[in-house]
Amino acid sequence: MTNGRAYGGVPAEQRRAGRRAALLRASLDILGTEGHRRLTVSALCQRAGLNERYFYESFSTGDEVVVAVYEEVLSELTGAIVAAVAAAPADTRIKARAAITAAVELLTDDPRKTRVVFVEPLYVPVLAGRRAAVGRRFVELILGEAERFYGSAATQRIGSWAEFAAAHLLGGLTETMTAWLRGDLAVTRDELIDRSTELFVLVAEHVIER
Numbered sequence: 001m002t003n004g005r006a007y008g009g010v011p012a013e014q015r016r017a018g019r020r021a022a023l024l025r026a027s028l029d030i031l032g033t034e035g036h037r038r039l040t041v042s043a044l045c046q047r048a049g050l051n052e053r054y055f056y057e058s059f060s061t062g063d064e065v066v067v068a069v070y071e072e073v074l075s076e077l078t079g080a081i082v083a084a085v086a087a088a089p090a091d092t093r094i095k096a097r098a099a100i101t102a103a104v105e106l107l108t109d110d111p112r113k114t115r116v117v118f119v120e121p122l123y124v125p126v127l128a129g130r131r132a133a134v135g136r137r138f139v140e141l142i143l144g145e146a147e148r149f150y151g152s153a154a155t156q157r158i159g160s161w162a163e164f165a166a167a168h169l170l171g172g173l174t175e176t177m178t179a180w181l182r183g184d185l186a187v188t189r190d191e192l193i194d195r196s197t198e199l200f201v202l203v204a205e206h207v208i209e210r
Contacts, residue, residue, distance in 0.1 A: 032112020142166040
């Protein structure tokens with residue numbers, strides 16, 4: 001067990017946090033480029049430049065680090081969407097485009113994150129079991145943003161339609177992005193964002209006016 005004394009002027013807790021961060025960066029790199037089969041403790045520690053004993057300082061199993069990387073990317077994605085929507089002017093189309101742009105850019109600017117979010121959960125049991133909960137989390141994010149924009153009275157008035165629309169739009173965007181990343185859709189990234197925005201706005205306005 002590592003003691004709590006400072007070493008080189010750096011407190012023990014800070015050193016542990018730094019090692020954990022290094023392991024997560026290395027995990028993202030392996031998982032996002034080579035896949036979960038290559039994510040062994042030995043390979044991970046070698047990539048992070050750490051002795052293997054430091055792996056068990058932060059994680060008990062390989063599954064734990066896979067989940068930690070997955071959750072870290074999802075947390076970054078959620079934060080980017082929320083920040084983009086908050087900074088956008090109070091206009092349905094502008095806010096929708098800001099949210100979709102934030103998500104698409106974060107995932108496509110770093111292909112490793114795309115693989116962690118869209119590919120690895122199809123093959124890694126510990127991630128596959130979380131897909132439904134993650135979907136629910138993003139549906140609630142959409143509903144929360146809709147309530148802030150349209151007001152609780154409006155979203156309550158349309159009842160279950162709001163949740164249905166959010167789930168439908170999220171599923172559609174996810175499948176569309178997956179197809180686009182595979183090269184099955186001959187559109188640019190800007191076109192992907194623009195067309196997705198158009199559909200989100202059309203559905204949102206139709207549902208809210210019911």
